[in-house]
Amino acid sequence: MGELSGTSRFIVTGGAGFIGRRLAAKLARVHDCVYVVDMRHRPDCLPRNVHYVHADISDATSLRGLLSESTIVFHLAANSSTTKAILDPWSDLNTNAAGALTVLEACRSQGVRRLLYASSASVYGRPQSSRIRESHELHPTTPYGVSKLAGELYCRSYYATYRIPAVIVRPFCVYGPGEDPTNALVEVSRYLRWYISTGSVPIIGDAAAKTRDFVYVDDVVAALINLADTGIPSEAYNLGSGTETSMVQLVLEIAAMLEGSPTFTEDRTMLLDTYRLVANIDKLRSLGFAPRVSLQMGLRRVAAALETSPSPPSHPAILHADHQGEQV
Secondary structure (H helix, E strand, C coil): CHHHHHCCEEEEECCCCHHHHHHHHHHHCCCCCEEEEECCCCCCCCCCCEEEEECCCCCHHHHHHHCCCCEEEEECCCCCCHHHHHHCHHHHHHHHHHHHHHHHHHHHHHCCCEEEEECCHHHHCCCCCCCECCCCCCCCCCHHHHHHHHHHHHHHHHHHHHCCCEEEEEECEEECCCCCCCCCCCHHHHHHHHHHHHCCEEEECCCCCCEECEEEHHHHHHHHHHHHHHCCCCCEEEECCCCCEEHHHHHHHHHHHCCCCCCEEEEHHHHHHCCEECECCHHHHCCCCCCCCCHHHHHHHHHHHHCCCCCCCCCCCCCCCCCCCCCC
């Protein structure tokens, strides 16, 4: 892991979450001092040598006690649901924006070596280009996107003012085995669960025109570790696969893999979700990163983890206050 070998400890906030627990496990294969800070129960899948701290990120005292000048912090703890942010924007603001500020303050008090802040592609809002560069206008259209952008701005201001070396990462549509069906909103897992359970998939928007950049969770973990070593403080990096996939293509891939017939319905009253959200990842590639897991490979891995009777998605994707989510 390059220069990371000189780091005394790694802190993963939100390390009990979908991405965080895989990141903590990957770090723990090489390093002994890996700490997870999370308010949820410790997942059984975490290696024994990962130190678990049951705490909220709003607890600045607990955070400060873990940090030192040789610490690298991966700040992943957040509300990751646009739906939850729409239903309760104050909670989203407190978790995402105020949470980032609390972490930054703890880092400032202890002078940490590096902070990786997990933002979101939602900061771009409705894309104005088909392959989004980091220089794209930042115009979030949801409370979630606003709260994640606020965290980015705090990171930049803390580097300019206090020299806290914070690197900003903007993940696109992250998927993989182990997603919680009550929280998973990325279409790969949702569509697989619906298709296996019911044989049909409800699609919000225009199924052919709506496209996304799906990136496998292990590629996300590899990119985060790469950026902890090579990322430039105050810079933002898109984290995607760089591959564009329409919702029709996704259903076709699922049906072909499961040897079934592609069946889906469209909710064309929700065309506001029909746009091309695809990352330009040249900036990340310049640091040596390349995604390794294709969509076909990732689908097989998720399907194998779901087996034959998965729980259908139980958390509706709500796009605005009057939208009730998908109907199956």
